[in-house]
Amino acid sequence: MLRANNLLVRRGNRTVLANIDIELRPGEVLGVLGPNGAGKSTLLGALCGELATSEGRVSLDERPLADWPGQERAKRLAVLPQSSSLNFAFSVNEVVGMGRLPHASGRVRDTEIVAEALKTADALHLAGRSYLALSGGERQRVHLARVLAQLWPGAEGQTLLLDEPTSMLDPLHQHTILQAVRDFAERGAAVLVILHDLNLAARYCDQLLLLQQGLPHAYGPPAEVLTTEALAAVYGLEVLIQQHPERGHPLIIAR
């Protein structure tokens, strides 16, 4: 389990993230929301050890994150960055196969896992293509398949951190991909996902963390976090909140 206590991140003299106490619980999807520059990606960077924290600590299974040997950590913690700069003509299969590098599960099993992960990300039809020939949304799905393959099949004790995994996807894939992430979490992994779309967050997340200028404004189930007052305070956005007629989760409509 990934846990952050009293996290504080400074950049120069500026505090960019503070008072963060979160715990990524098995089987749960935690959504992180907030305006541009609220500290969402900084939080993700601090949680995966990419950014040094000024105070507080991040621990994976009760052990400080920095103490984990790289390979062991990689079997438990996978990270999908916002964008990728891969500029070499690997095939899609090879890109997803890199998710298996920390493992020694053998070529046969790895090939199966790559296919399953690609199927989950609805990208199996791209398998033999060159990565460079793909569209932005297709590349995003391939990288999601890569991090899924890294933790495949997904079990308790594993953590997946996703930075805006739907930013380049069409409306259908925004839903299918987040549903796939939900299904993945249901097998036991803990998931943290940064999102911009409030309705997607309301529908697919168990818990939400709403950030404002580096501080947590609200942390809890979607129905408690997504209130007209909170959204007006954090985004300066006037909204109506209704219930989804079929599913019951909050539905946010801009006024």
Added chain:
Amino acid sequence: MTAIFRPRPTLIFLLLLLVLVFWLSLALGPVSLPPGDTLLAGMRLLGLPLEGGDTQQAELILGQIRLPRSLLGIAVGSVLALSGVAMQGLFRNPLADPGLVGVSGGAALGAAIAIVGGSLLGGLPPAIEPYLLSVSAFAGGLIVTALVYRFGRRNGQTDVATLLLAGVAMTAMAGAGVGLFTYLADDATLRTLTFWNLGSLNGASYPRLWPLLIVTVGVALWLPRRAAALNAMLLGESEARHLGFDIERIKLELVLCTALGVGAAVAAAGLIGFIGLVVPHLMRLLVGPDHRVLLPASLLAGASLLLLADLAARLLLAPAELPIGIVTALIGAPFFLYLLVRGRS
């Protein structure tokens, strides 16, 4: 498809090509040896007691001149190509050159100090002169690369963008140093310096060959162990870290392999351009970017290409000899331009 050819047949083809080119490079030269004699003499040099014609002359030419020269060509070509793969992986840029971290510039400065400094001191004893030149070039490459690496370090991490810029700056400074020594040199020394800068396998001898051969074998054994890490690094440094690789260590190893490899190659044969840039690029087109195949393919192709360039250097104006750097640049530069133009369209 990402690769034009399947990896294994391509590697076998490249190996056979290298064997053929190696044999040509032994058989051809100012004194043409009949193919049969080359084979027979080669076998006898290996200690096989074969019956047959008189190959004493062939044995002498092979053993003392062509064999060390061809082996030197194989070592220089393969280590330059491997270093090119390492640098293109480090900078995640298919157009990176092994000289980027300052090793070639530093080695050139080291050589200039040895050549010109030696003559200013009134000439060195002929017995130690060639060794001093090699040692000085090798040391120059290592020192400048170490400085560049030092400039690239910040907060315990190596920033490759800073590394690149520091490499450019240090290469320029080393170039100024070479310029200064060129200015100080007299006519005879100037000629030595200029020819050294153009590179040559001429005058290859076993004492010059062994150090390079050891470094080359070391680099050729070490880099493939890092093939998976090199693949992951192409995704991005943080992605590779999230896949469990110790990226700072890998970066140091890549810079070290390049400094040792290119430094030793330049020390043994002078500045030979474009092999390190063009060979990995060409191999990536043939077998794809997977370093598990790319590294051995580049090793084999680099060795073949350098031997071919040396054959051209020896035969085009025979009995006179062109510096090999001219030949590799003549082949390499137009090819590089072709890649640039092709990449843009």
